[in-house]
Structure formats: C-alpha cells, structure tokens
Amino acid sequence: MKYTEKISNKLNELLEKNYDAEKGYLNAADNVESTKLKRFFKARASERSEFAKNLRTEILAYGQIPEDSGSFKGTMHRNWMSLKSLFSSNDEEAILEEAIRGEQASYDEYRDILKEDDFVPSTRKLLESQKQQIQSAINNLKLEEELA
Template identity: 40%
Template structure:
C-alpha cells in the first residue's frame, strides 16, 4: 500500500514528467508555427517549463533528499502531452494553440491536486502555487493569440 508521502512524491514526479513533455512539445510547436508571435509564445513556454522543472527539482531534493526523475508516470498525464506533441508536429497554428491550451488546463488541474495535500512542504507548495498562477495567467492571455490568421 502506498503511503501518503509516496503518493505526494509520485504526484510531484508526474508534474516533472509533464513539464518535461510540455517543454519538448512547445519547442516542437515553435519550430512548426507560421505566426511569428505564436512562434515566440511557444519558445517562451518551452523555456518556462524547463525553468519550472529546475526549480521544482531543487525544492524536491531539499525536501526529500532524492527524487526519481526517470520513473514511470501515470499514463493519462503522459498521454495528454503525447497527444499535444503529435498535434504540434502538424503544421497548423490553430490546432497547436488549441492543444497547448488543453495541455495547460490539464496542468492547472494537476497542480490543484497536489496543492490539496496537507503534507506538502511549504516551500514546494509556494512554488507550485507560483507555477500554477503563471500557467493560469498565460491561459487568460492566450485569447489574443487565438485570433491569428
């Protein structure tokens, strides 16, 4: 039986995996985007997700001594970004943007789940809240990019 501690660490490792996939997906989308503003947006999102992971890894190591950064993660989370990456390889700005929005909405939900855990260390909770806020802010701003020709 999995302990509450192990479940939390697994959830945090899932966030690491999802952010790693998002970083790659956004990078691929930037390569395929026709719109200069969308290309720039995807490049920034790719860099942001790499920064999210670096910060989260540091906090997890400080709180838990070690992490399994290469473990197997929940299939549904991984599939979301695999779907996004597949659509990012299509050469369609609107589809890529829609899938980026869908992926970010899923990320917000995952962050919310982690924040519900009462055993979450304060430093990690603060970081997760900051990252979630950034993703939410970007989701609100992205509406201007949806009207691209």
C-alpha cells in the same frame, strides 16, 4: 510510506509533466509559421524548464531522487503527443487549442495536488506560483487563439 517519499512522489509527477510540457512547447515552436507564436512557445518551454529545475531542487531538499525525464503515461502526455498529428498541416489554431488543453490538464493536476497534500509553506508557495503561471499561459493562449 514516509512523508518525504509521499511528497517527493507527488512532486516527481509534476516534474514529469513539466518535462512533457517543455517538449510539447518546443515541438509547437518548431511547427508554427508565426514568429510571434514561435517566441511564445519557446518562452513557455523555457518557463517549464525552470519549473522542472525548481521541482528538482525541492525534491532533493526532501532527500529524494528527482526523475530525469518525462513520462509516457497519463492524459497530459497524450494531449501533448497528439500535437504531432496536427503538425502535418501546420494548423496554428489547432496547435493553440491543443496547447490550451495540455495547459488546462497541467493546471488541474496542480490544483488537485495542492488540495490533497499538506505541503510545507515553501513547497506550497512554489506550487501555487507555478499554478498561477500556468493559468496566465492559458489566458495568453486563449488570446492568441482568438487572434489567429
């Protein structure tokens, strides 16, 4: 496999996870009562949409084709999908806990991909920045959970 294909495959994995996270955050926003949490979840969904846009651009720069939608595979997707079972009770604390688990899985995936691949500096910078933003979201979610 060519280097560009290998890197694009890794970036596509992250792209799919970001599509899944965006959908998960939009679902969360639709299923909480708190206006503050709705805004927070919508902001995270928008952030993940921007992550996806940037990853798509990076994949195209490698001359490869980006994925068009999220995956139905992997732990991260299952974490986000398990939110559905929580929505019937609108338990905001449980939704926050699930969002934290989903974000932690995303953070771990970024960390692992950054460890194993030798990215060009611009790609590494993009992924490091997204990873840091995910860590910030985790910190904010934990704070929201404490306040809930």
